[in-house]
Amino acid sequence: MIAIDLVQSTAEMLMKKAAIEIPDDYLTGLKAAAAAEDGDLSSFVLEAMLENYEAAKEDSRAMCGDTGCPRWYVKMGNEARIDGGPIALEAALRRATATATSTVPLRPNRVHPLWRTDHDNNVGIGAPEIEYGFEPGGDWVDLITVHKGGLFGTDYRMLFPSDGIQGIKRFFLDSLVAFGKRGLACQPAIIGIGLGGSKDACMVLGKRAACLRIVGDRNPDPKIAELEDELKALGNNIGMGAMGFVGKSMVIDCNIEVGYCHTGGMQMSVHAFCLSSRRAVARIYGDGRVEYRTDPDWFTDYQRRETVEWPQAQTKSD
Amino acid sequence: MAAGPNKIRLSTNPTDAAIAALQIGDIVYLDGTIYTAREGVYMRVVEDGVDLPIDLPAVSAANFHCSPAATQHEDGSFALGAVTATASFRFSKWIGRWLAKSGAKLIIGKGGMSPEDYRDHFVPNGAIYLTTVGYGTGALLGRGVKQVRELHWKKELGLAQAMWVIEVENFGPFIVECDHKGNSLFERENAKIAANLDAAYAGTKPAVLKRFGETDDRKDEMI
Numbered sequence: 001m002i003a004i005d006l007v008q009s010t011a012e013m014l015m016k017k018a019a020i021e022i023p024d025d026y027l028t029g030l031k032a033a034a035a036a037e038d039g040d041l042s043s044f045v046l047e048a049m050l051e052n053y054e055a056a057k058e059d060s061r062a063m064c065g066d067t068g069c070p071r072w073y074v075k076m077g078n079e080a081r082i083d084g085g086p087i088a089l090e091a092a093l094r095r096a097t098a099t100a101t102s103t104v105p106l107r108p109n110r111v112h113p114l115w116r117t118d119h120d121n122n123v124g125i126g127a128p129e130i131e132y133g134f135e136p137g138g139d140w141v142d143l144i145t146v147h148k149g150g151l152f153g154t155d156y157r158m159l160f161p162s163d164g165i166q167g168i169k170r171f172f173l174d175s176l177v178a179f180g181k182r183g184l185a186c187q188p189a190i191i192g193i194g195l196g197g198s199k200d201a202c203m204v205l206g207k208r209a210a211c212l213r214i215v216g217d218r219n220p221d222p223k224i225a226e227l228e229d230e231l232k233a234l235g236n237n238i239g240m241g242a243m244g245f246v247g248k249s250m251v252i253d254c255n256i257e258v259g260y261c262h263t264g265g266m267q268m269s270v271h272a273f274c275l276s277s278r279r280a281v282a283r284i285y286g287d288g289r290v291e292y293r294t295d296p297d298w299f300t301d302y303q304r305r306e307t308v309e310w311p312q313a314q315t316k317s318d
Numbered sequence: 319m320a321a322g323p324n325k326i327r328l329s330t331n332p333t334d335a336a337i338a339a340l341q342i343g344d345i346v347y348l349d350g351t352i353y354t355a356r357e358g359v360y361m362r363v364v365e366d367g368v369d370l371p372i373d374l375p376a377v378s379a380a381n382f383h384c385s386p387a388a389t390q391h392e393d394g395s396f397a398l399g400a401v402t403a404t405a406s407f408r409f410s411k412w413i414g415r416w417l418a419k420s421g422a423k424l425i426i427g428k429g430g431m432s433p434e435d436y437r438d439h440f441v442p443n444g445a446i447y448l449t450t451v452g453y454g455t456g457a458l459l460g461r462g463v464k465q466v467r468e469l470h471w472k473k474e475l476g477l478a479q480a481m482w483v484i485e486v487e488n489f490g491p492f493i494v495e496c497d498h499k500g501n502s503l504f505e506r507e508n509a510k511i512a513a514n515l516d517a518a519y520a521g522t523k524p525a526v527l528k529r530f531g532e533t534d535d536r537k538d539e540m541i
Contacts, residue, residue: 019387041343041493041507044322048451048458048491056400056457062387065402065456105397107387108477116358118476120389151405162526170522177515177536182429182504184405186453239514243452243493245507275452 002141002284004083008092010282010290014145015070015100017280019062022053023294026190026277029215029252033188042247046188049242049275064276067106068147070097070122071129073212073298077138080286090130093143097121097128106147131204135302136312139286144296146211146279153185153272156203161266165227168195168268169234175270176235176250183243186274188252190215191235194269197259206269209255211279212298219256220304228254242275257299260306327488330380332423337446340494342503346448347490351378351467351483352426354385356404358479360412362471363419371470372483375421383409383427385478387456388466396466398484400456403428403449414439426492428453429504432539436500447496449503455491462489512537 034046056063072093076082082089098121101108108120110127122128155175159167172193179185192210194202218225232254241247261267283291302310323345328336330350340346353372355363362368372378383406388398406427409416413431416422417439425431425440426448440447450459468483475481495503515536524534 040322041503044345045451048455052452052455052458055461059457059461061457061460062400063457064452064454065384065387065400065459066404066454067387067400102389102397105387105389105399107385108389109385111476111478116476116479118478120477157525157529158527160526163523166521166523167525170519170524173519173522174536181508181539183453184429234518238518239511243449244504244511246510275454276456 002080002082002286003288004088004092006284006288006290007082007089007141007143008096010284011093011096011143011145012100012103013292014143014280014282015096015106016104017292018145018147018278019067019104019106020056020060021280022056022063023214023277023279025214025216025294026252027053030188033249033252037241037247037249039241039245039247041245042241042243042249045242045245046249062104062106063278065107066149067109068149068278069109069127070106070145070147071131073131073133073144073146073296075133075135075142075144075298077135077140079137079139080141082141093128093130094123098123133298133303135300136310140283142281142283142296144212144279144281144298148207148211148278149186149274153179153189153274154270156199156267156269158199159266159268160264163266169231171268172231172270173234173238177238177240179272180238180240180250181244185272187272188242188249189272189274190277191231191251191254192271192273193231193254193256194267194271195256195258196261196267198261199267201259202267202269205257205259206271208298209257210271210273212296213255214295215253217255224256224258228256330378330424330486331375332379334444337423337444338498340446340497342494342497342501342506344494345490346492346494347462347488348380348492349487349489350380351485352380352382352489353378353484354382354482355416356383356385356479357409357412358475359471359481360409360416362475364412364415370420371481372468375423377483379421379423381420381422381425383425386482388482389477390469390472396469398463398466399460401459401463402454402456405429406431406447410435417443417445424448426450430495430502433500433502433505436496436502440496441498441500444498446494446498448492449495451491451493458491459489462486508539
């Protein structure tokens with residue numbers, strides 16, 4: 001049984017880590033981009049960002065003043081049991097979000113869309129979002145928090161099979177150019193692409209591709225992996241860099257996730273994470289151990305399964 | 319990095335001469351007092367006609383488009399971590415009346431504003447635009463904050479939209495996006511990048527299903 005107090009204290013720690021510590025995979029990717037960048041203004045911007053990560057860590061203050069919209073991804077091993085059940089779990093995550101907003105502090109970004117009511121704690125109707133996934137076996141729960149910035153760098157388009165790869169590339173470039181101007185997308189970023197599903201599923205896939213996969217990760221389908229490399233190169237060949245200045249750093253990495261879709265369509269979504277790539281992960285075990293990491297490891301073989309049955313799901317693991 | 323751009327320390331109540339000396343692409347660090355004001359404050363002052371809670375521009379001529387990652391404790395003291403700008407183009411409808419009313423000479427934000435805003439509102443009011451870097455160097459900017467001096471309209475507007483008055487030292491970096499003549503760094507860079515776009519798009523094709531209002535002229539601004 002996983003204690004609910006441990007869930008809440010771990011969640012509070014994750015809120016802080018996400019806001020303050022740049023994940024290693026993104027940092028390594030950004031350093032490589034900074035080394036390759038030759039636009040003088042773009043280079044200045046990337047160097048300033050590298051300095052900013054150091055300052056955030058040294059001072060234990062948020063990397064960016066816009067601390068994004070905190071959300072939670074919860075993945076449970078099939079054997080995990082949480083004290084108080086899912087209702088207690090959700091309460092703990094909402095409490096941790098509110099508490100961390102004042103203790104870190106984070107910006108209280110969340111308001112009512114019409115009345116602009118601000119509870120000053122990032123909690124409200126539908127906020128924070130809590131999404132779930134499950135894995136065969138395991139008496140653990142993974143808590144993943146992502147604090148993605150909210151306003152720019154995301155788009156959706158209904159494409160069709162006849163649009164093909166060249167249509168995918170076109171929409172990819174359109175999204176990067178449109179949101180890259182003046183740096184609104186806070187590039188260079190991890191770009192997530194969702195392909196297929198339905199409109200809502202496609203948006204979810206693309207967002208998760210951007211936020212729940214790390215730099216250097218590749219889709220297990222070799223042809224999709226090839227397309228990830230190709231799109232990354234394409235984005236970095238626009239001639240645009242950080243803040244929309246002349247340069248060649250737009251994409252730190254490109255991650256594609258797919259879902260089966262209607263036979264006549266080929267939905268596509270594009271999501272730019274940002275220069276602060278706020279994500280933090282912890283696995284809490286039934287015996288009380290907590291392991292922190294920065295790789296959400298969300299897209300397992302089980303999450304991407306395409307068959308009716310899944311053999312490992314049949315046997316209960318100990 | 320080569321020699322890199324010019325770096326300049328600037329007062330938050332700068333002289334006309336100090337403003338005229340700045341060129342687009344210069345890096346600026348501020349000393350003095352800044353205040354935050356965005357749509358909440360603009361609507362309250364410009365549309366509702368509520369009196370300003372502080373003496374502007376005497377207290378400060380530097381308006382930051384920002385909501386800080388900050389909180390006010392129950393004893394009234396403040397904790398402020400990181401500060402970063404929010405995108406300014408959304409405030410276009412108020413900026414002319416705001417500049418006239420507030421006497422602001424420095425608008426600090428994210429992403430700049432349109433050439434028309436610069437021509438019609440900034441240049442006549444002797445104001446320039448500074449953009450944050452990144453975005454965003456929130457922790458570096460947080461280091462430049464000496465103290466929060468006042469917080470106005472917290473109850474009326476909430477923490478994010480309230481007017482924060484903040485004392486700063488060596489607060490930056492910022493980049494001069496619009497100079498006193500209305501020249502824009504983003505416009506200049508966009509024009510250079512546009513020259514390469516056809517090559518970057520080579521081989522791709524437009525979607526078979528168009529969308530209403532779609533522009534295919536990638537030289538167009540999106541704001």
